[in-house]
Amino acid sequence: MSAQLSVGTQFRLPPRLMTRERMRWYVDIQETVQQDTGRIVTQPPTIHDDDAYAKKQGLPGIISDGMVSTNWILSLLVDVFGVDAASKGRLSTKYIAPIYEDGVVIACAQVTSVLDNESGETVYGLDVWCEDGAGKKLTVGTAAVHKRRA
Amino acid sequence: MATGRYVTDLDQGDVLGPLEYTMSKFVVREYCHANELHQDCFQNDVKVAPPTLVHLDKLRLYKHACPAGTGPTARVHYEYDATIHAPIPVGVPLRVKGTVTERYEKRGRQYVIMQIDLNTAQDDKPLITYRDTVILAYKKAD
Numbered sequence: 001m002s003a004q005l006s007v008g009t010q011f012r013l014p015p016r017l018m019t020r021e022r023m024r025w026y027v028d029i030q031e032t033v034q035q036d037t038g039r040i041v042t043q044p045p046t047i048h049d050d051d052a053y054a055k056k057q058g059l060p061g062i063i064s065d066g067m068v069s070t071n072w073i074l075s076l077l078v079d080v081f082g083v084d085a086a087s088k089g090r091l092s093t094k095y096i097a098p099i100y101e102d103g104v105v106i107a108c109a110q111v112t113s114v115l116d117n118e119s120g121e122t123v124y125g126l127d128v129w130c131e132d133g134a135g136k137k138l139t140v141g142t143a144a145v146h147k148r149r150a
Numbered sequence: 151m152a153t154g155r156y157v158t159d160l161d162q163g164d165v166l167g168p169l170e171y172t173m174s175k176f177v178v179r180e181y182c183h184a185n186e187l188h189q190d191c192f193q194n195d196v197k198v199a200p201p202t203l204v205h206l207d208k209l210r211l212y213k214h215a216c217p218a219g220t221g222p223t224a225r226v227h228y229e230y231d232a233t234i235h236a237p238i239p240v241g242v243p244l245r246v247k248g249t250v251t252e253r254y255e256k257r258g259r260q261y262v263i264m265q266i267d268l269n270t271a272q273d274d275k276p277l278i279t280y281r282d283t284v285i286l287a288y289k290k291a292d
Contacts, residue, residue, distance in 0.1 A: 025183075029181050032180055033177050034206070034209060036174055057287070067185075067205050072185070074187065090231075092229070092230065092231040092232070095229070141230075
């Protein structure tokens, strides 16, 4: 598939709702990873899963952790480029608008450059972003994927 | 030096860690499950971790260097910027270190930038260089 990619090619995942459950999954995975006991570990209240705590911090309600958006963009890149997207290159994302409960999120990427290097790789430069259902950008960034040539 | 208490105390020049740990298949599978990374390379034939897991090394370093916790305000993550030098291997000892490179105020909010270097523990092979930017409080200072 990658051999057919050229500058301007765009990919996107289907729209997803940033549900309360999706936010909580990211909250709980944080301590689960730290403890690595083979069990899921829950966390104390955060701005991502507790309305009262979020409001106390000046937010109108719970907001998604930005890393959920970044991981959805990574997922899109892995769908397109395979495990090479997780193996060498770069991913940079900036969270320019908060994502509230049940907001629509669409992960997108567009190829901006294609370059063969002397290491037997094709290096793809990409713009990456997440947008809402109206096309408003929520997360913006860039990526580079080093795809091994066959 | 501003380590030893709250995350909100951190300041330019602070060094967090290094710490060593080993990436497990359980961590990769559950992290990917939580983030809907359902690809075979992260759920079945698990040999590498997603590079985004380096973000949780920040929390590992915070917990070690700031044992009193977050502090009076909740952080908001603003930017993730990771250069992937090599895949993060599963089942191999890793070493992670954080260095606070900047702390500054912008439009009434405090920003902290930390560089996190993830290497293999045995031969110090660079895996990820991660630049993390957080806002220390959503509320603007008066």
